[in-house]
Amino acid sequence: MLTIEDIKGGKPFEIVPKIDVPDLGRGVLSVDRFGEFVKAVRDSAVIIPEARIDNALKSYEKDISRLSLVLDVGPGRDATGQKLAPPESTAEVKTNTLYMREMVTKVIIHEDAIEDNIEGKAFEQKIVTLLGEGISYVLEKYYLHGDTSSSDPLLKMSDGWLKLAGEKLTESDVDPEAEDWPMNLFDTMIESLPTPYRNNLPNMKFYVTWDIYRAYRDALKGRETGLGDQALTGANSVLYNGRPVQYVPALEALNDGKSRALFVVPTQLVYGFWRNIKVVPDYDAEMRLTKYVASLRTDNHYEDEEGAVSATITF
Structure with a gap:
């Protein structure tokens, strides 16, 4: 009660x-x-x-x-200088x-x-x-x-953001026992993005479980850099390649011991x-x-x- x-x-x-x-x-x-x-x-x-x-x-x-607009660009003239019609472009909703x-x-x-x-x-x-x-x-x-x-x-009742994501990674895609964990996870998530969506990288964010967040902060603490100082003092956001790394308690809600992360533009x-x-x-x-x-x-x-x-x- x-x-x-x-x-x-x-x-x-x-x-x-x-x-x-x-x-x-x-x-x-x-x-x-x-x-x-x-x-x-x-x-x-x-x-x-x-x-x-x-x-x-x-x-x-x-x-x-x-609306997804796919543009095909062609030359304006041929080898003889004659004008050419533009190629067909398609719009997909x-x-x-x-x-x-x-x-x-x-x-x-x-x-x-x-x-x-x-x-x-x-x-x-x-x-x-x-x-x-x-x-x-x-x-x-x-x-x-x-x-x-x-x-x-x-x-x-329905599928959530983790399951609906276009790309889904598991331990077969990234080694959680590697020395560079969890940086190898972040790199793999970035590399898994389809090329057109990498234009969104400046607006993307990592949402992670506590073990990933702590492991990354611990890795930063060993670096004699501004990021290392920031990890020690807890000041401002923790960043990886300029992208914020945010701890989300609800990512651990299943209590199954698994590490989880979501890399996305938040407004998507x-x-x-x-x-x-x-x-x-x-x-x-x-x-x-x-x-x-x-x-x-x-x-x-x-x-x-x-x-x-x-x-x-x-x-």
Whole structure:
């Protein structure tokens, strides 16, 4: 049973796929409260605030379209000086789709746990903010590790960013026991990018598990360079070839001992919420507590997954 003290202690709510809850049709969040919920989710996560959000969607489906223009360039004149027509060029439209999948969560708050007797709109705002903060970690886990072949009832609802990445690496592609680990991982991820997407390198970022992050910081500490000093002091971002290296706790959420990394332009990661997020209170007068059941719809994908590289490494 979760209480307000659990939330203050940083424990995330448990999210499950949609179940039948009586009277779930009541309690739709207002526009302002919806914005507060989304802000709380974004402020409490690592990747989510850097990803692109399609917000307050009015449909259960949302297309993410991208236009790929392939230009063929030819000479303007032939050997005799005669003008030549330009070669044909093609435009290709590719579409990924967000399918709003329903999830529910519940929090139980005891009356004596509310220290300042928050009432009215202030209390509503507090509940919405706590819900957003509480589920941000689980949402990030879902967005990253979703896998329709998973035995986890939440994760199996859709495929996540790691599985959807255009290039996927394992220990057969990079040796985690090598002396230059994890730099060899970073190099392999860069080299795995299709050539056209290397134009995006200045905007790309490495998201990694703690063991990869720590190993790279340890490697930097041995260098008599500015990066080595930075690794020792913890100042600013840790960089590899100019690209930020960011630790993401949710990458470790499966607790299977595997090292994971994602190399991507953050804004190529897309997620969205359906506009109707419902929070329904169920007051238990005898026990002097209230159960708040929240229902939401969300999904995630890429704008262009071909420009993303994920790695799942078993030691």
